[in-house]
Amino acid sequence: MALTLVFLGRLEDLAGAGSREVALVPSLAAVIAGLEPELAEALRGPRIRYAVNGTLVQGEAPLADGDEIAFLPPVSGG
């Protein structure tokens, strides 16, 4: 029972890797609370967006085994 976390942009540096697996917990808030304090604080930032299985979510979303959660900082493309 696991979740995959994906860290984009500068969040990858803070997390130390582009992705990691964590044990399944029922909510995004619980996922974030289980991470290192500095990383958790960055992920709660007002400009960080979340996607679950490739779909953007607002605020909270129910999580299930095998879900992929992406943490998306402001984009800087082009």
Add this chain to the structure above:
Amino acid sequence: MSGDALLLTEPFDPAEALRRFTVDLPQAGGIVSFLGQVREGGGVEALELSHYAPLTLPAMQELAGRVRERWSLDGLLVIHRSGVMVPGEPIVLVAAAARHRRDAFAAADYAMDHLKSESWFWKREKVAGEWRWIEPRTQDIEDLARWA
């Protein structure tokens, strides 16, 4: 309607891409293209764009669809690189083909403004051997207001 939205992880030849796009569009009176390349200067040795596959290409395709709805076009081409690039290397190519030039200019401009500010890419550059992330430019966000 000709054209496509492409996300490439390898270098591309913009002149060849434009030639192939144009050859299928004899009915278009005007084709406007924009090429963005890695800027030389400031000691920049390389630029890296990263993307998130589940979001990046679908959003580019959705943007291309919006552009086609907004202007009367014969073709639209959107190519965006991901990965490591060096100064002078192409990053993005947008081309819009229309019967008359005004629609082509406006469509290419709109597509670029939205690619810059809304597409799911994250950019970092290497200076003196050190990578650093590039934060979004306020100007890119302000450019969007032109289309509201």
